[in-house]
Amino acid sequence: MKIPFVDLHAQYVAHRAEIDRAIAGIIEQTAFIGGEAVQRFERDFADDYGVAHCVSCANGTDAIYIALKMMGIEAGDEVITTAHSWISTSEAVSQTGATPVFVDVDEYYMLDVEQVERAITPRTRAVIPVHLYGQAADMTTVVDLCRRHGLKLLEDCAQAHYATWRGQRVGTFGNVATFSFYPGKNLGAYGDAGAIVTGEAQLAERMRMYANHGALKKHDHRMEGINSRLDGLQAAVLSAKLPHIHDWTRARQQVAGWYDKHLAPIGGVELPRVRDGATHVWHLYVIQHDDRDALARHLSERGVATAVHYPVALPLMAAYAARGFRAGQFPRAARNQHRILSLPMYPEMTEDMVRHVAGAIANFKKGR
Numbered sequence: 001m002k003i004p005f006v007d008l009h010a011q012y013v014a015h016r017a018e019i020d021r022a023i024a025g026i027i028e029q030t031a032f033i034g035g036e037a038v039q040r041f042e043r044d045f046a047d048d049y050g051v052a053h054c055v056s057c058a059n060g061t062d063a064i065y066i067a068l069k070m071m072g073i074e075a076g077d078e079v080i081t082t083a084h085s086w087i088s089t090s091e092a093v094s095q096t097g098a099t100p101v102f103v104d105v106d107e108y109y110m111l112d113v114e115q116v117e118r119a120i121t122p123r124t125r126a127v128i129p130v131h132l133y134g135q136a137a138d139m140t141t142v143v144d145l146c147r148r149h150g151l152k153l154l155e156d157c158a159q160a161h162y163a164t165w166r167g168q169r170v171g172t173f174g175n176v177a178t179f180s181f182y183p184g185k186n187l188g189a190y191g192d193a194g195a196i197v198t199g200e201a202q203l204a205e206r207m208r209m210y211a212n213h214g215a216l217k218k219h220d221h222r223m224e225g226i227n228s229r230l231d232g233l234q235a236a237v238l239s240a241k242l243p244h245i246h247d248w249t250r251a252r253q254q255v256a257g258w259y260d261k262h263l264a265p266i267g268g269v270e271l272p273r274v275r276d277g278a279t280h281v282w283h284l285y286v287i288q289h290d291d292r293d294a295l296a297r298h299l300s301e302r303g304v305a306t307a308v309h310y311p312v313a314l315p316l317m318a319a320y321a322a323r324g325f326r327a328g329q330f331p332r333a334a335r336n337q338h339r340i341l342s343l344p345m346y347p348e349m350t351e352d353m354v355r356h357v358a359g360a361i362a363n364f365k366k367g368r
């Protein structure tokens, strides 16, 4: 049995008529940039998510940059974030001229809040927790810390659409939250796409302006901005897919349950943990293993695709070499990078497929 890491084609086949209709509609109207489809998706997503404002943009990286920039983050500022994420999280901080300050993660792969407290300096302006792999971070503690220190809070929800902390959706705790709709994300477009949500009307307006060359109306440039627009085709695909997101999330949770059940008896495999109070929407199902690379090769030989998210902790990447970070400063993130392995995860997976993956992992152990 061949098991891909994700299967976007299976999802397309299941919803072909709706998606084809949405795409054909945009081509028919030649509404390629902006227009009704983009406004509709922003409204649909804000309503379904339960937030006041949704500002769409070109991708989840721009979303972080636009939000930070319009919250006034600039050169000389420090923004605290996690050592274990995709580079967008810290890259966007640097794009504003500010300095990303990395702290280690806890056993749930979330920003270690005690360390955030210790990393705060007079220059600290904001904190970016990442709800990594689809699990909600402990937002009670993060919100409390940001309030006590007067820091802006940006939630990076790129991997965690609709996850909750104590019953409240991630993305609704801070000043602003950012989403990616990259094709493989839990809600994915057919190209790059992103959005920012906020309860603050003025901030929403400034972000909308900045993402569109500093203008809300054609030729009315109130500031210099950037070109980061969601296009009509992506908006139409996202609106067609949005009604299914809750079913897909439940399906991912069922797949994770099957993994837990079938992997639990296998020694040497560390299963993902979910913190009390958090829900997990399983963008990724990540195990740990002492012999990760050999296990990945073994699975590949048996038709099971895997991936590593991510093979190098952010501060240890070549991109940050000039800052001279050492692995010992981020012991958990540095250790994770050699041990983590993401198993196939998508809503259309069946229990048989999960059994096949688990069986292949069990064989590896036996064969050693």
Ligand SMILES: Cc1ncc(COP(=O)(O)O)c(C=O)c1O
Pocket: 059, 060, 061, 062, 085, 086, 088, 089, 130, 156, 158, 159, 179, 180, 181, 182, 192, 193, 194
């Ligand atoms: C945690 C995290 N933040 C930000 C992003 C950036 O999103 P995009 O690829 O849409 O720019 C990603 C995407 O992979 C991500 O995983």
